[in-house]
Amino acid sequence: MSIPFDSPNRVIARGLSKWYSVSVRKRVSLQEVFHEKWNKLCRREQAKEFLDDELAVSAGPKPGTLWALRDLSFEIAKGEVLGVVGSNGAGKSTLVRLLSRLTGPSAGEALIEGKIASVLEVGSGFHPELTVRENALLNGVFLGMRKFEVNDRMDAILDFSELKRCIDTPVKKISHGMQYRLAVSVALHSDSDFTLMDEVLEVADFQFEEKCFEKISQAQSQGRSFLFVSHNLSQVRSICNRILWLDQGRMKQLGKPADVLEAYRN
């Protein structure tokens, strides 16, 4: 599978699946492993691994596994913003983690054209002792930029996040809201072609949200694509081109925001 050079697609996912092992007894020490082996040797009865009735619905391909994401196929076009909605445990975060390369899929594959940046949680990768400027630099480099590239954009980043006054303040001394604005600003000013945000934008206050939307539509016109996971449906409706509704790891619906959201609400 490959993306042709002139393809309108930024992301192609085919049969993307992930299952997790949920064996109730987690083996964490060698002692327990030996104990288990010994029990087996003596043919003692094993403690049966149980699965909740509720969980059994999504029981995975092997005993003791659960589907987190099941056979997901979709495309994201260049310049498109895809919103992902679904209840807790629907697989939204798993999808983001797979596409961010934080963990591998159990089956299926995905192709992404261009640089990938993801913000999964505000302030991850920030070091409390480093200053605002140093953390912005570190965060930019985490997103795949070179140091000089981040430094070139530093003014724009600090302007956007309205943190000009405290560039030399350690991050531990600024508020959570400010740290949040810094993280989002760095991601929006990165040179990535595909940006993933997991429940990040919905914490923004009204003014900052406006600014972000403006920046995102500007980036869209340059062919940059986005994937947002959000519980804020009105926000999703206003910036997303299409919406993917996940339910118990499967795709329930994929289409225009108005259609999907109406079905989702009911």
Next chain:
Amino acid sequence: MLTQIKPDSSSALIDWDLLYRYRDLLWLWVRRDMVAKYRQTLLGPLWFVFQPLVTALIFLLVFSKGLNVSTDGVPPVLFYLSGLLVWTYVSQTLNSTSMTLIANSGLFKKVFFPRLILPFSYSLSSLVSVALQMGIILTIYCGLIMSGAQVRPGPMIGLFPLFLLQMIFLSFGLGLWISALSVRYRDFHHLWSLLSPLWLYVTPVSYPLSAIPYQWRWLIELNPLTTIIEGMRLGLLQVGTLSFTAWSVSFAETLLIVFSGIVLFQKVERNCVDSI
């Protein structure tokens, strides 16, 4: 640039391209590590000077004065410090590297970057203490020469950088091993804290290799740190026992440990976020 996301695409090989693109992260992380270590300490990196100095004094009292262990005829303090130069670095690096995957699990769950950069940056940031210790050794050295001691560096000093490199890569590789193993079973981290003092005793830090009976030397020489320390002492102090065979073996061991460590680490790293 095309990214392919597939099951088990974790390859044993290093993705040089990706590492190269993230090269700035290496230096930023070295810096971050040092800031984290020394901010809110009064003496900062000087702490790493006291540790080997105090250990050298204890060795002086116990081994040299107490047990009368030879130091190959060179001033004991210099002899111990040159061995401790290697030992302090190795144990320090292993302590920080071995916790890479566990201590940074929060980061690994949220941020993507080539993971190998982290353990390698720990190996580099521990070099600060090597530099400081070299400073002490040189100061004492100069003091001793001026007071008329018969001790001079030898021609083997030319190979000093090579031994230094071997030391860096050996601890990097071992750190990867412990780090990868302790993701699955935390026991390995405890096992390491048990084995590390034992390892010190089979390494010629407090005694010279020449003090070991000839028929048992090969056992100590199997320890790759032995030739590194003896080689460095040959250069710095012109004392030491180093055969080409022993050094080849230790060099091969180092390569093996580094490559197998990288393979194992890459294998574990990819899906470790699911289990930590």
